[in-house]
Amino acid sequence: MSTEDQSADLPDDFYEKIHAKLQQRIYEELRGASDVVDIGCGDCGLARYLVAADEGWRVTGVDSGAAKIAETEEAVAASDGCLRCIEGDAAHLDFLADAVVEAAVMTRALHEMDEPAEVLAEVRRVLRPGGKLLIVDFPRDSLAQRLWDEDYFTPDEVEAMLRTAGYGEVAVSLIERGQIIWATGLNLSG
Numbered sequence: 613m614s615t616e617d618q619s620a621d622l623p624d625d626f627y628e629k630i631h632a633k634l635q636q637r638i639y640e641e642l643r644g645a646s647d648v649v650d651i652g653c654g655d656c657g658l659a660r661y662l663v664a665a666d667e668g669w670r671v672t673g674v675d676s677g678a679a680k681i682a683e684t685e686e687a688v689a690a691s692d693g694c695l696r697c698i699e700g701d702a703a704h705l706d707f708l709a710d711a712v713v714e715a716a717v718m719t720r721a722l723h724e725m726d727e728p729a730e731v732l733a734e735v736r737r738v739l740r741p742g743g744k745l746l747i748v749d750f751p752r753d754s755l756a757q758r759l760w761d762e763d764y765f766t767p768d769e770v771e772a773m774l775r776t777a778g779y780g781e782v783a784v785s786l787i788e789r790g791q792i793i794w795a796t797g798l799n800l801s802g
């Protein structure tokens with residue numbers, strides 16, 4: 613898959629402009645899953661969106677940043693048990709038993725993980741058979757690279773990591789003018 617920089621004519625606020633559309637797309641992709649874990653959830657913005665969008669979502673956000681998790685307290689308290697946000701390392705989801713969630717999502721987080729392979733394996737452990745992981749991240753050589761210059765993966769690298777971690781029906785594409793990696797894989801074991 614080409615990772616050639618297609619961002620030259622994009623405005624610097626491109627990602628802000630597509631934020632709402634992406635949230636809606638994530639909602640559509642995960643719709644039907646009742647128990648969802650949001651890995652590297654930050655302030656749980658996506659988890660709050662999902663819980664508010666429809667009845668029936670139960671979302672657990674996990675983030676290693678204590679300050680981010682602290683920001684979610686009010687929303688968690690008001691969520692009637694639909695939202696919980698936990699401080700922890702995604703490579704060790706010790707508070708979750710095997711095969712308990714129907715879907716997992718990681719937005720803009722995979723590239724920040726110190727141990728991405730361990731995280732993907734650990735997420736598969738907690739997914740029920742048939743459960744889906746959705747990864748949404750910036751690709752290498754994208755507008756994000758120009759704006760923030762972090763170590764992003766290529767789509768091929770994400771695909772290889774998902775396969776190595778044991779996911780099946782892996783599908784990886786570039787969306788939004790090549791500026792976002794959209795990757796899914798299923799836990800087919802069990």
Ligand SMILES: C[S@@+](CC[C@H](N)C(=O)[O-])C[C@H]1O[C@@H](n2cnc3c(N)ncnc32)[C@H](O)[C@@H]1O
Pocket residue numbers: 651652653654655657674675676677680700701702703718719720721724725726727
């Ligand atoms: C760029 S932020 C994205 C937050 C949110 N998903 C979003 O899209 O707004 C990446 C987050 O991943 C978290 N993170 C990095 N490594 C982590 C790990 N090993 N376990 C849990 N969270 C981690 C960081 O604390 C940070 O909040």
